Amino acid sequence: MSTFKFTTLLMFLGFFSYNSLYSQAYTREQLQDSMAQMPYFSIHKDNYFITGVPANTAINSSTANAKYQISFKQILTRSRLPLDTYLFMTYTQKSFWNIYKESLPFSDINFNPSIAIGKAIYDKEDRLSGLATVSFEHESNGRDSIASRSWNRFSLEYTTNIFKRTTASFKVWLPFGYKEGNPDLLEYVGLGQVNMSHIFKQDKLVFDLRVRKGLNFDGKGSIRTRIYFNPFDNNISNQYVMFEWFVGQAEGLLNYQESKSMIRIGYVIRTNEFRWFKGKK
Template sequence: MIQQFQNVKRLQILLLLVMVLFGVHSVYSQAYTKVNLRDSIANLPYFSIHKDNYFITGVPTNKTINKVTANAKYQISFKQILTRSRLPLDTYLFLTYTQKSFWNIYEESFPFKDINFNPSLALGKFFYGKDNRLKGVGVLSFEHESNGRDSIASRSWNRINVEYTTGIFKNTVASFKAWLPFSYKEGNPDLLEYVGLGQINLSHTYKPDKLIFDLRLRKGLNLEGKGSVRARIYFNPFDNNISNQYLMLEWFVGQAEGLLNYQQSQSMIRVGYVIRTNEFRWFNRGKR
């Protein structure tokens, strides 16, 4: 009975978040009309980058720096559009896969500390204002995340996500994501205390193709300070940037950066190379 009540409360919170998300007013998405956006989508490759692809390395700021605490983190992420055909409600279907790895490259045997596997099946939809100009992008998805291990080291969870992305200020894009989690009690029963029921991501372009700031916020289901803040600065040192390649400085503070030791608090600063996603370039003027 208690579990059912908790699930109902989580669903209510999720629905409330969805109502808030779709009430967000877009102030900087007027670059694309419904017609030219459809033309642009028709020319997109079926296979493309989903999240950032990167290799970064760094050190902790909250503990002693040594060959065990310093590490590297890399991520590969791609997206496959399954159909551009007009599905019901003018939606499109796609698959994504993201793999994030924590690699202790400074230890003698170069061990991988944790590897997180994250596939999803998603349905996307573009939203337009009364003037038929792009207002936002919505995504409904089923997502699985696990570390592929067994016994006491096994970590996994599943969730139904609702995500909405829109321009909120000049050169600023915001993504609001809420999830309804399930099948997470075995191996990590208190996971929601650290990852919560959603996240907010803000990305501001100071100079197109040159300097970008990105911030992601999560708050766990607790009255304490559990959760995470992840800040990134992207900088392109070259004269042009036709392949979305940058140097990236990342600072992660909080818990649940990876699944294995999700309860562990940490503060890590890393720097390295990234091929940045351009999934939501429609919200940046001139980026077509």
């Protein structure tokens, strides 16, 4: 079965599953109270350690690897800024580690700091309908000479519920400063991405899909699917077992032109940045 058919089937099943629906999203007052109580320092994207093998080439110590990510967010001010916005910065580091080779070398490390302004969008009933973020991001692999890869971008992201238990993020970026080390990077990462996350069973089973399309008329781009499963009776720490399947290019910066199909599994502390769309239980 193709990747597209596989992910479409999972999403279809999820939309019509029988699990109970979440209540309405937070009101303006509930969201402001929640943000006032949340810590200044928190998780941004998923923090994980996963390992796996390729699905499109021979499996050996050079092609199998591990991937891990650390990501955090620091709120800079809770004071009311113009237009009810708030200022924060983030840092994400993604590493590819050849743990099956004798010397356990790192093949690629990507650094992604950003500074951003966020704003909550409310509907006519004064309930949260979306979260908008404008950010400046830098991403590089920290190397020099011919191995140097980096790019900068201004990004606009909007996150909202498209179904009761399905959250979608739509992100576009205006890139610059990328032509020296990787002049054709946009042919592989494009000008944006769509990310959808669907909850099959609350705190137990979650499906996530991210799609990027390169600036071309062929098949360049990527599809990343994830399944999160909590094997325990409770999940107060947001910990899951994660299964990930990445297909396409630009999983990392160093060899962004290389086509990959990697299947990995491991441990993840899942982000709950968008929990406000779930509403009060």
